[in-house]
Amino acid sequence: MSKFSSLEPKRVFEIFEEICAIPHGSGNTDAISAYIAGFAERLSLSCIRDEDNNVFIKAPASRGFEASAPVLLQGHMDMVCEKNSQSRHDFKKDPLDIDFMDDDIFARGTTLGADDGIAVAYILALLESDHPHPPLECLFTTDEEVGMEGVKAFDFSKVSARRVINLDSEDEGVIYVSCAGGMRSKLTVPLKRYENSGVHINIIISGLNGGHSGDMIDRYNANAIIVMGRLLHFLSKQHKFHIISLQGGLMDNAIPREANCHILISRSNSGDLEKLIAEFEKTIKNEFSANEKNLMIYCENMGESTEQVLKPRLQERVIFLLNTVPDGVQNMCVDEKQKGLVKTSLNFGIMRLKEEKFELEAALRSSVSSEKYALSDKLRYLVESIGGSYGEYGDYPAWEFNETSPLLNTLTSVYEKLYKKEPVVKGIHAGLECGVIYHNLKPVDIVSFGPEITGAHTPKEKLSISSAQRTWELLLSLLEELK
Numbered sequence: 001m002s003k004f005s006s007l008e009p010k011r012v013f014e015i016f017e018e019i020c021a022i023p024h025g026s027g028n029t030d031a032i033s034a035y036i037a038g039f040a041e042r043l044s045l046s047c048i049r050d051e052d053n054n055v056f057i058k059a060p061a062s063r064g065f066e067a068s069a070p071v072l073l074q075g076h077m078d079m080v081c082e083k084n085s086q087s088r089h090d091f092k093k094d095p096l097d098i099d100f101m102d103d104d105i106f107a108r109g110t111t112l113g114a115d116d117g118i119a120v121a122y123i124l125a126l127l128e129s130d131h132p133h134p135p136l137e138c139l140f141t142t143d144e145e146v147g148m149e150g151v152k153a154f155d156f157s158k159v160s161a162r163r164v165i166n167l168d169s170e171d172e173g174v175i176y177v178s179c180a181g182g183m184r185s186k187l188t189v190p191l192k193r194y195e196n197s198g199v200h201i202n203i204i205i206s207g208l209n210g211g212h213s214g215d216m217i218d219r220y221n222a223n224a225i226i227v228m229g230r231l232l233h234f235l236s237k238q239h240k241f242h243i244i245s246l247q248g249g250l251m252d253n254a255i256p257r258e259a260n261c262h263i264l265i266s267r268s269n270s271g272d273l274e275k276l277i278a279e280f281e282k283t284i285k286n287e288f289s290a291n292e293k294n295l296m297i298y299c300e301n302m303g304e305s306t307e308q309v310l311k312p313r314l315q316e317r318v319i320f321l322l323n324t325v326p327d328g329v330q331n332m333c334v335d336e337k338q339k340g341l342v343k344t345s346l347n348f349g350i351m352r353l354k355e356e357k358f359e360l361e362a363a364l365r366s367s368v369s370s371e372k373y374a375l376s377d378k379l380r381y382l383v384e385s386i387g388g389s390y391g392e393y394g395d396y397p398a399w400e401f402n403e404t405s406p407l408l409n410t411l412t413s414v415y416e417k418l419y420k421k422e423p424v425v426k427g428i429h430a431g432l433e434c435g436v437i438y439h440n441l442k443p444v445d446i447v448s449f450g451p452e453i454t455g456a457h458t459p460k461e462k463l464s465i466s467s468a469q470r471t472w473e474l475l476l477s478l479l480e481e482l483k
């Protein structure tokens with residue numbers, strides 16, 4: 001008998017252990033999808049497995065719940081594959097080496113995939129149990145962790161439920177009620193170059209905190225690309241220089257921590273440059289004195305050289321753009337229930353200078369779609385006004401807050417009855433599958449909750465056993481109330 005059989009709820013943990021034995025990283029979901037579909041077959045439940053490996057199972061209502069409206073239970077079956085540098089784990093074929101100690105379940109050397117394997121275990125354990133529930137529709141999606149591809153491809157005409165419980169949250173005691181939608185923007189300015197000579201200087205900005213552009217945008221950390229734009233503007237007021245190359249950031253959804261710019265400057269002005277850069281560094285350090293303790297701006301003299309540099313008028317446009325694009329938090333929620341939540345933001349995450357064009361890429365987010373599109377239009381106007389072009393990519397919808405959600409009211413009262421305290425109700429400034437579900441099923445009532453998981457997406461991921469137990473109780477009690 002497995003060691004996990006000693007844990008309660010027994011079937012939830014036994015099924016979770018079975019899931020961990022099946023490799024199920026994003027993009028590798030054939031086996032896990034077949035396992036879930038096989039489960040439904042064994043229970044003689046109606047089941048559809050689509051081309052993207054999403055699985056949709058329907059279960060009839062328990063006795064006494066026949067007249068109730070159906071409920072959609074949802075979680076994703078894929079997991080993030082991260083391991084320690086010493087680990088020899090092969091995510092394509094090896095079962096996870098899971099164990100538990102005290103209150104934690106973990107996997108040796110790798111991610112655990114409780115995000116979101118625990119949701120799969122909950123739903124399957126519920127389907128084979130005799131706990132009372134309304135008619136159930138259960139959606140197990142694929143590739144959530146790599147752009148929510150499964151849920152985006154799923155045919156929602158199969159779904160009749162307009163009450164949805166998403167089980168992909170990781171903070172016990174928190175009920176999520178909204179999420180931001182988003183898109184990626186690309187601003188391009190065409191360039192021309194010519195040959196020039198002078199002292200070649202490399203200017204470097206580094207040591208910034210960075211962070212995820214969704215949930216960390218309200219830390220107001222410095223954006224290396226925007227800081228570089230300001231530095232170039234500051235220098236251009238004092239001296240003439242010529243840009244050779246310019247780059248910063250790695251991903252549109254990460255706040256960039258580094259940027260650098262290669263320039264040519266005359267020998268007579270090159271000595272002064274170091275002083276000006278030091279002066280600018282002091283100004284920026286002062287502005288960010290609370291949060292950017294390790295910010296550094298410095299330059300390296302690479303000696304005299306001849307280079308292809310930007311034509312002056314075009315260089316001006318690049319500096320203009322870097323100093324006029326909005327960046328960071330644009331708007332906060334002001335309604336009582338969502339106070340403190342970022343409503344609209346953008347992050348310029350990538351800057352690159354190619355032979356004949358300058359490119360900036362941003363991640364835009366908003367919990368209100370119209371604000372997202374208005375912000376996108378602002379960027380379009382700006383770049384087009386200087387002869388550039390604009391593109392929008394990967395648009396995904398928001399899950400908008402429903403102030404009068406009956407599902408939230410029921411869940412809140414069930415929670416209060418069980419734990420004698422109020423749950424935290426909040427939105428999240430990042431994308432969730434709930435946004436896609438909301439967009440496809442609206443008008444629809446959605447809540448999201450889950451057990452305490454720490455260190456998700458890292459080899460330190462842990463699932464709290466007692467929290468998983470309580471969340472199971474909460475789910476069962478909620479379903480009992482959804483007559």
Ligand SMILES: [Zn+2]
Pocket residue numbers: 076115116144168
């Ligand atoms: Zn997840």
